[in-house]
Amino acid sequence: MTADAFLDIRNLKIGVSVREPGKPARDITIVESVSTTLAKGKVLGLIGESGAGKSTIGLSSLAYGRGGVEITGGEVFVNGRDILTLNRQGLNQLRGREVCYVSQSAAAGFNPAHRLIDQVIEATLEHGLATKAEAEARAVDLFKALSLPDPENIGSRYPHQVSGGQLQRVMTAMALCPQPDLIVFDEPTTALDVTTQIDVLAAIKNAIRLTGVAALYITHDLAVVAQVADEIMVLRNGKKVEHGSTQQIIEAPQEDYTKALVSVRSITHAAQDQTETPLISMQNIVAGYGKGPKVLHDVSVDIFAGQTLAVVGESGSGKSTLARVLTGLLPASSGQITFEGRTLTPVQANRPVDDLRDIQMIYQMADTAMNPRQTVATIIGRPLEFYFGVKGKERDKQVAALLEKIELPADTAKRYPAELSGGQKQRVCIARALAANPKVIICDEVTSALDPLVADGILKLLLDLQARENVAYLFITHDIATVRAIADSIAVMHLGKLARYGSKSDVLAPPFDDYTDLLLSSVPEMKIGWLEGVTAARKMEGAGN
Amino acid sequence: MSLALKLIAQRISLGILMLFAVSILIFVGTQILPGDVAQSILGQSATPESLANLRAELGLNEPAITRYFAWLAGIATGDLGTALTSGQSVSEAIGLRLGNTLFLATVAAVMSVPTAILLGLIAVRFKNRWPDKMISGATLACISLPEFFIGYLLILVFGVKLGWFPTVATVYEGMPFGDRLQAVVLPAVTLTLVVLAHMMRMTRAAILNVMQSAYIETAELKGLAAFKIIWKHALPNAVSPVVNVVMLNLAYLIVGVVVVEVIFVYPGMGQYLVDHVAKRDVPVVQACGLVFAAIYIGLNLVADIVSVLSNPRLRHPK
Numbered sequence: 103m104t105a106d107a108f109l110d111i112r113n114l115k116i117g118v119s120v121r122e123p124g125k126p127a128r129d130i131t132i133v134e135s136v137s138t139t140l141a142k143g144k145v146l147g148l149i150g151e152s153g154a155g156k157s158t159i160g161l162s163s164l165a166y167g168r169g170g171v172e173i174t175g176g177e178v179f180v181n182g183r184d185i186l187t188l189n190r191q192g193l194n195q196l197r198g199r200e201v202c203y204v205s206q207s208a209a210a211g212f213n214p215a216h217r218l219i220d221q222v223i224e225a226t227l228e229h230g231l232a233t234k235a236e237a238e239a240r241a242v243d244l245f246k247a248l249s250l251p252d253p254e255n256i257g258s259r260y261p262h263q264v265s266g267g268q269l270q271r272v273m274t275a276m277a278l279c280p281q282p283d284l285i286v287f288d289e290p291t292t293a294l295d296v297t298t299q300i301d302v303l304a305a306i307k308n309a310i311r312l313t314g315v316a317a318l319y320i321t322h323d324l325a326v327v328a329q330v331a332d333e334i335m336v337l338r339n340g341k342k343v344e345h346g347s348t349q350q351i352i353e354a355p356q357e358d359y360t361k362a363l364v365s366v367r368s369i370t371h372a373a374q375d376q377t378e379t380p381l382i383s384m385q386n387i388v389a390g391y392g393k394g395p396k397v398l399h400d401v402s403v404d405i406f407a408g409q410t411l412a413v414v415g416e417s418g419s420g421k422s423t424l425a426r427v428l429t430g431l432l433p434a435s436s437g438q439i440t441f442e443g444r445t446l447t448p449v450q451a452n453r454p455v456d457d458l459r460d461i462q463m464i465y466q467m468a469d470t471a472m473n474p475r476q477t478v479a480t481i482i483g484r485p486l487e488f489y490f491g492v493k494g495k496e497r498d499k500q501v502a503a504l505l506e507k508i509e510l511p512a513d514t515a516k517r518y519p520a521e522l523s524g525g526q527k528q529r530v531c532i533a534r535a536l537a538a539n540p541k542v543i544i545c546d547e548v549t550s551a552l553d554p555l556v557a558d559g560i561l562k563l564l565l566d567l568q569a570r571e572n573v574a575y576l577f578i579t580h581d582i583a584t585v586r587a588i589a590d591s592i593a594v595m596h597l598g599k600l601a602r603y604g605s606k607s608d609v610l611a612p613p614f615d616d617y618t619d620l621l622l623s624s625v626p627e628m629k630i631g632w633l634e635g636v637t638a639a640r641k642m643e644g645a646g647n
Numbered sequence: 648m649s650l651a652l653k654l655i656a657q658r659i660s661l662g663i664l665m666l667f668a669v670s671i672l673i674f675v676g677t678q679i680l681p682g683d684v685a686q687s688i689l690g691q692s693a694t695p696e697s698l699a700n701l702r703a704e705l706g707l708n709e710p711a712i713t714r715y716f717a718w719l720a721g722i723a724t725g726d727l728g729t730a731l732t733s734g735q736s737v738s739e740a741i742g743l744r745l746g747n748t749l750f751l752a753t754v755a756a757v758m759s760v761p762t763a764i765l766l767g768l769i770a771v772r773f774k775n776r777w778p779d780k781m782i783s784g785a786t787l788a789c790i791s792l793p794e795f796f797i798g799y800l801l802i803l804v805f806g807v808k809l810g811w812f813p814t815v816a817t818v819y820e821g822m823p824f825g826d827r828l829q830a831v832v833l834p835a836v837t838l839t840l841v842v843l844a845h846m847m848r849m850t851r852a853a854i855l856n857v858m859q860s861a862y863i864e865t866a867e868l869k870g871l872a873a874f875k876i877i878w879k880h881a882l883p884n885a886v887s888p889v890v891n892v893v894m895l896n897l898a899y900l901i902v903g904v905v906v907v908e909v910i911f912v913y914p915g916m917g918q919y920l921v922d923h924v925a926k927r928d929v930p931v932v933q934a935c936g937l938v939f940a941a942i943y944i945g946l947n948l949v950a951d952i953v954s955v956l957s958n959p960r961l962r963h964p965k
Contacts, residue, residue: 164868190873198869210861214959215883225869375669 107139108181109163109316110414116158116167116340121174132158132171133340140285144390145511147318147348149324149363151553152524155340164201165193165319181283200227204276206289208269219257222276231280247312248305263638271305278313285310286318291326295416295579300624301554303329304445304637320552324363325626328352329633335358352628355641362555364628369561369587373606374540376591379443380404380572381541387437389427394628396435396631397423398600405542410573410584414621415595424595425544428576429461442541459489462535465634468527472519474552478505478530479515486536504533507570510561525556529563536567542574542577549584559587582625586610594618651961655862655952662948670722670939677929677936705731718933725939726843727931732923737934741920745938747818748908748915751831752900755838759900762895763843767850767889771858771877778849784842798837798910805833816911834911838904842896849892854886860884885955894950902939 115135133155140146148156158171162178165185177184184197197203202225212221216595222244224236232240238257245253248271270290279283283516290306291299307330320388321327325333327348334351336343344357355361380507382405390396397420403412426432428439430450439446441460447453459479462485465471472481484499486492492500499590502512508529519527528548535543545564547555565588567573579585585592587608592609594602594617602609613623625634683726686693687699702708709717721728727737766786770779808815816830857863858881866880904918916935923931955961 165870194870194872196870197867198871205861205865207861211865212883213862213866213880215880215957224871228869228871260963262960263963263965310963361807423825447922453917 109140110179113176117174118171143314145331147327147334148320150337160320186544199229201284202282204277204287209274210256226280269334282315288320297624325628373590381407387434389434409590410575411588413593419595420598459538460541462540463544464531464548468531482533508533545574546578658951673936678843727934729887732926732928744916744919754835759839763846766847770851789840790844800832816837816913853888854881857881887954891950894946898943898946
């Protein structure tokens with residue numbers, strides 16, 4: 103342990119005891135023998151896919167196990183003492199004083215019943231680190247440092263009264279207020295839109311620099327962590343894969359797994375030219391929910407046979423609503439949909455069965471889109487029975503053929519969704535959509551819940567299937583990289599309107615409109631110094647205007 | 648604030664509307680009841696002429712609609728009618744009885760509500776450990792015993808054997824507060840034991856539900872003491888379900904205490920109502936029904952209003 107390393111994790115082992123009815127309790131190892139040290143004022147990025155154990159390691163520096171998670175071995179030294187041996191009183195002295203925590207969802211992490219300022223200064227007061235007036239003054243300074251609007255008064259608001267990006271910054275202020283030695287940032291920008299993420303990221307980086315606090319920065323996004331971390335530790339299945347300086351990890355990764363993470367999104371897809379007549383033409387669509395304000399304003403897009411229209415936008419831009427209008431679940435209040443040259447009935451319930459069959463859907467959460475009590479054969483077989491009346495042996499044969507198409511082994515048919523991994527579940531959902539032999543499949547954020555490498559596999563599969571089956575995709579996503587990878591034409595949506603629409607090469611080539619420019623320049627690049635570059639460029643522009 | 652005010656105004660008007668509906672139900676219900684007041688006053692040997700005379704005198708021959716609105720108009724001016732059996736003003740008799748009932752209910756509420764919430768908090772703090780199990784077990788045992796059994800048991804132990812409290816809860820007008828309090832201790836304890844379990848378990852369940860929230864983890868990672876987390880971060884978000892069950896139990900303390908009143912010979916509303924149902928004294932039954940309904944609706948209204956006010960989203964709209 104070096105003299106200035108105040109956090110020293112040695113051979114950390116973390117496990118969870120799983121108890122299923124009728125079976126003896128099983129111990130599952132989450133983290134295996136991970137060691138690391140952190141010096142004052144340094145930022146260590148913990149990166150890995152879901153299940154890598156990165157959050158679990160982060161929380162171990164607060165000696166906290168979420169759910170039934172237990173630290174089963176090793177030592178965690180903070181400021182020279184092993185915190186795993188502390189009792190509850192000792193831990194309360196550590197937490198919120200020496201080590202603070204920023205969670206992924208500030209919206210859930212703040213108590214809805216109390217004003218922000220009271221929550222921000224709570225730990226500082228609890229540990230007697232300042233008087234109330236001092237703590238409040240400190241909080242206001244932090245709000246300023248994190249570029250929150252109206253720093254003097256924002257604290258008197260309740261959590262529901264500020265936006266998600268602001269709340270995440272307030273939570274950072276809450277962690278900084280007791281002036282701890284270490285802050286654990288657990289995916290602090292993952293739940294945010296990309297244009298919000300860049301502001302929060304810049305604010306967090308600035309606050310770290312100003313206060314000199316050390317940080318563990320946990321994320322699954324290598325491009326994000328490259329902007330804030332001095333060092334990066336790559337984790338996989340609870341084991342350390344590689345640990346090095348940020349520069350080394352990004353520019354000269356040693357391990358194959360790290361190389362795969364760095365080079366993810368290697369898919370390329372040459373955009374096809376648009377044919378004469380579109381398969382589906384949505385014209386001047388206006389739609390809204392109930393008596394509320396309209397969510398879509400005069401949106402017109404075309405989908406061509408065998409091609410992909412990517413609809414990209416942030417939360418609330420109306421992209422999922424567009425899909426609901428196409429499926430007929432939400433009839434448009436004006437505008438019309440032409441399908442193969444004829445007008446499509448607006449309401450789903452009134453559409454002929456063949457129209458229903460021709461438009462299929464794949465969802466973001468494959469988990470909730472399947473009945474957990476049905477086998478894969480039943481799930482995929484259902485559209486075969488419903489649309490084509492295929493039953494018995496013939497059905498099983500077709501299910502097997504579909505499983506082959508989605509590159510899953512034939513015995514998957516007998517399994518239940520719970521026995522499949524996230525990527526496999528999404529593949530089953532794709533097979534279910536394909537079973538109807540549709541002309542268009544609506545893909546609503548189908549890769550958002552998946553780890554990057556798994557998502558890549560799904561995108562490759564979708565492209566292969568498109569080439570073979572000549573199916574069109576309406577691909578909804580917030581991820582520009584995905585759009586680049588698979589789109590033929592792109593619709594950029596902002597506040598329910600089309601900000602930009604056209605072929606991929608047109609949309610992604612300058613000159614850009616303001617919003618598309620903001621959106622594209624906000625996507626983190628796997629390059630050190632990218633964040634500074636963009637924020638500096640924006641400041642220049644702001645000054646120029 | 649405007650949204651919260653609008654919601655509260657809505658609840659109050661709904662409450663008033665409900666009271667009207669209940670008044671109709673009560674009136675219609677008492678009309679359908681079998682039996683004849685005149686007959687029960689004069690007895691089986693009364694002649695048809697005297698029965699007819701008495702009916703005319705009591706106004707029983709008027710059409711129902713007329714009698715309903717006359718009744719309603721009376722209520723509006725605070726006149727609940729005259730008891731057929733005694734000829735006394737119902738308002739006066741009820742006023743006395745209601746005062747006694749409210750006094751007993753208040754004492755029971757002051758004893759039971761803080762105890763129930765405190766026990767709930769302790770149960771949460773020591774979840775699945777012996778204090779939690781003991782509290783759950785004891786309160787469940789109390790609710791499982793019939794109230795007359797608890798009542799007589801208390802009388803036997805504290806009234807007869809130890810002699811600490813009177814065995815009969817007699818109160819009278821102008822009784823000093825201290826004596827009055829001592830008189831109602833045993834019935835109040837009986838009632839407390841009956842309502843404790845329900846409120847305590849609801850408090851426990853509601854707070855445990857809140858304890859799953861991410862902001863509880865935030866509080867824990869701030870290094871707050873366990874009880875402070877429950878008190879400051881969990882309880883304020885569990886107010887709505889807790890208040891609802893507390894109000895239901897308070898309503899029970901006022902309108903459901905007939906058995907306890909009978910055991911302790913306490914001159915409250917319940918006994919008064921039961922007596923006059925037996926005598927078919929319609930104005931008294933109607934008046935008691937209406938008072939009970941008003942209390943029930945009023946307490947639930949309070950629960951609704953507290954729920955609205957405890958929601959920061961409604962108190963402080965964007």
